Amino acid sequence: MPDIQEDDDLVFHKICSLLEPLNEKGVKLTRDTDLITDLEIDSVSVLDIVMDIEDNYDLSIPVNTISETRTIGELVDAIHAIKKEQA
């Protein structure tokens, strides 16, 4: 398993653990990693990962939000924002 950037953010680590099985090229996962261009994950797979995140955190992340996020960091931030909103 490649190094995961030091980050005490649990959401970041959760997302990385879900992405790891799809990280075929062994790219180092950071907040700046682009899901489509760096990891070459197709758009539907991104949506499927988001569904796992939704069930894990018991929140709903609209497809519209996902299509606006490109990097792992943006996805983490979007989840934090929704967690705050739905709390």
Next chain:
Amino acid sequence: MSLFDKFEKTAALYYQLSDAGQNPFNVVMEEVLGPTRALIKGRETVLAGTHNYLGQTFEPRAIAAGQEALAREGTGTTGSRFANGTFAGHKKLEAEIADYLGLSHCVVFSTGYVANLGAIAGLVDPSEDVLLIDADCHACIYDGCQLSGAQTIRFRHNDPESLDKRLGRLDPSVKGKLVFIEGMYSMYGDIAPVAEFVEVAHKHGAYLAVDEAHSFGIYGENGRGVSEAEGVMDKIDFYTGTFSKSLASIGGFVASNHKEVEYLRFSSRPYKFTASPSPATIASAAAALENIREHPQLREKLWSNARRLHAAFTQLGLNIPAPPAPVISVLFPTKEEAFAAWNYLLHQGVYVNMAIPPGTPGKESLLRLAVSSAHTAADIDQIVAAYTAMAQTFESARVSASAN
């Protein structure tokens, strides 16, 4: 040049397929010989990858009705349903579909794709409504969501509990909630637990729309679709469908017992801003509908063909993801193997569809066979012989192989 840069990867894949054999996405039917036969690359081929489920493409009364309308009303309507493109035939067909389905209202659109686009974007207000869609819904449902601009939430495929959770999490300020599912999903040929979805949707005050594009004319006692087979025709809120499959024409529709579905005639841009179906396509769809209503044996023949093919494929050990249905798919571990097997079948004179990610559920590549009531015993024999040879050549298509 940057306008085209983004296509490089997909274009490379596309041309790589053409170099390696016949490209599945570039097939030309050089001459159509009948409802289940055509010339492809000069070879007579059994068509097992069309959606001519009830074999209506050459139904004599549908052809005669189309020709008559063409001569009487001309080649095209030259306008949208909203403006000058509504003829008596469009209104009559709407009434006949509503009557067949036992629903009070029906609105006809230019294609099935446009009907779903028009239903979603026409019904949903992005400022106050939310859409919830099955993860495996067809591209036109996703595109409708995007066109509507409303918040869209996916739930797990065929999982009413997953929908229940997502509806439960919605903010009380959300006004309208529209849930979209399909009757039969065309990739695997699996069907939705529509009755359970009705219950969950209505418990939360949401509306349920069911796209029966692949199941209209096929499922249920009267062929009304999976909603009928599930006993909930009178409980679903919206029913969408197409003329391009079991009715072998082109066009689409939204039907409902909610009289407000008529509002789509002014609220739906895909209704208002595209040309309406031509008189000939409307007349042949109407004649095909009459014909399939009068001949339930077409449906019975489709099912007996489907059961026979499913049993034969199961015996071959092929990796089939669903029970017998008008669509029978075989899964392959990689797209390269699916592509080679697709070409192999074509060389054996059998045309099926190939589907690869991301258009497929999960990560599978698959060959999709669509059964027709018009498949003759000779067609079925040729399909089984081709699949038998294919199963021997491609071990990865078999369950025992893919489990390794």
